[in-house]
Amino acid sequence: MPRPVLVLDLDGTVCLGDTPALLYATRVAALTDAPEVLLETTEAFLGQRLPENASKTLTGAQDGYEAVKILGLAAGVSEEELSAAYVWSRTAMSEQPGDIRTPEGLVDLLAGVDAHRVIMTNSPAKGLDAILEHLGVRDVVDEVHTDALKPTRMSRHLDELLDAVGAADRPEWLMSVGDIWRNDLAPAVERGCVAAYVDVFDRRQGPAHVRAGSLVDLYSAVLDWSNDPSAFIAAHPLKESVQC
Incomplete structure (x- = not known):
């Protein structure tokens, strides 16, 4: 058998744990003109407390990573930059596991x-x-x-x-x-x-x-x-x- x-x-x-998505968000936010907004919105998504006027695209994100990607693209971050940010976040998580x-x-x-x-x-x-x-x-x-x-x-x-x-x-x-x-x-x-x-x-x-x-x-x-x-x-x- x-x-x-x-x-x-x-x-x-x-x-x-929230650490993986937050590390990714931190790296992506640094590429935007309003990093604090992206970080705050990511935290709201992870805490399931997005405002009622949040876009359906964002509220329907499958996980924190997808939420960050949606926010990053909307803020003008390129796919290539997002990919690099993701790879960076995984290495950072191995050194800073946080709440995982x-x-x-x-x-x-x-x-x-x-x-x-x-x-x-x-x-x-x-x-x-x-x-x-x-x-x-x-x-x-x-x-x-x-x-x-x-x-x-x-x-x-x-x-x-x-x-x-x-x-x-x-x-x-x-x-x-x-x-x-x-x-x-x-x-x-x-x-x-x-x-x-x-x-x-x-x-x-x-x-x-x-x-x-x-x-x-x-x-x-x-x-x-x-x-x-x-x-x-x-x-x-x-x-x-x-x-x-």
Whole structure:
């Protein structure tokens, strides 16, 4: 029998805290004419206290990173400058982790689950080992894929992982867990894999087999799936807004 494959997103899923987005915002804000405005708006987004007159584009941002990008582009920051700011922020986070942390109990979950555990992130490799060490997850994952280019290459990554464990024709043996539907879950749904949606901001962007506002509330689903993937997907049909 193949071994189940558990694919976990990093930011917003395994790694919680405002520090990553705030470091990014700090770098982007420095490229604008009104840095304090961008920083204050980022903090308001992260605290879910944007004013009622905020643009729908901003209020609908999937996470802090997307909010900063929206604000930066509106302030005239180029895509190239945003990309460089993102890379800088990841290196800075490895040296200034601030409030980053894992969801309570995640290390124990990963240590005990019978699955091949993979972190899949768009983050660059530089500085990531220090971040994973700070989070305490380095020794409870089997693979780390950096610069993953989600969502463009996510389907390819899923295919390769299924092939590696001998489950190419049994996609339900892979569960993808993440907070950005288009990046982490849409490719999994298309492939027939199990999609576990950490819908922090209640965006309900697309279907999933299970959904909750935090990863903690999905732990029992992860364990049930790992014990019998086929029975799990049969018991949890794909739904637009299923809530655990």
